[in-house]
Amino acid sequence: MIFRDALSGDFTSIAALHTRSWREHYSGIFDEDYFGKAIEKDRLNVWKERFSKGNSLRKVILVEENNELVAFACTFLDHxxxxxxxxxxxxxxxxxHGRGLGLQLMQQSFDWVKSQRPEQSLYLSVLSENKASKQFYLNLGGKVIDTHFEKSQAGNEVEVDVLLWEDRPQRIA
Known part of the structure; x- marks a missing residue:
């Protein structure tokens, strides 16, 4: 496995993995019509936009095996x-899944945040209905600090939990 910082030319492979992941994990949560062609165009536009301009407050870490993208994390400082x-x-x-890549990506993201902004914590939002992901984050020491409803990219209302890490993520369960 190779961990590396993303380059601007990586946006298409990131968008493809993002799309695949959402189709697998958000089916039944997002409006099903979104999972046709709309999701592909939407995710491609998001990643193309993110890489179209430099952003020193953003870090995208990729994990590759045999030159194929298998995981990624994107973090924004000062959010x-x-x-x-x-x-x-x-x-x-x-x-x-089950190879420790999620934990390693979270740790690398946390370490980058602390190297840039020692006073900042790391937080994320997870769909409340995405029980497996939420449990994964709880098992890494995330603390739920808020739960609210918001409009999803698919256009429907979804419940979201916000989790926070003040200390480096580590497996606690």
């Missing part, structure tokens, strides 16, 4: 005055 840095995306291909 929230109270909560700190946002881990906006963490996706691991389902056939690579």
């Amino acid at each position: 929230d005055p109270q909560n700190g840095a946002l881990l906006d995306n963490l996706h691991v291909r389902s056939d690579f």
Whole structure:
């Protein structure tokens, strides 16, 4: 496995993995019509936009095996005055689950945040109905600090839990 920082040319493979992950994990949560062609275009536009301009407050870490993207994480510094840095995306291909990649990506993201902004915490939002992901984050020491409803990218209302790490993520369960 190779961990590396993403380059601007990586946006298409990131968008493809992001799409695949959402189709696998958000089916039944997001409006099903979104999972046709809309999701592919939407995720591609998001990642193309993110890489179209430099952003020193963003870090995207990729994990590759045999030159194929199998996982990634995207973190934004200074995202929230109270909560700190946002881990906006963490996706691991389902056939690579259970290998510790999610934990390693979270730790690397946390370490980067602390190297840039020692006073900041790391937080993320997870769909409340995405029970497996929520449990994964709880098992890594995340503390639920808020639960609220918001409009999803698919257009429907979803319940979201916000989890926070003040200390480096580690397996606690």
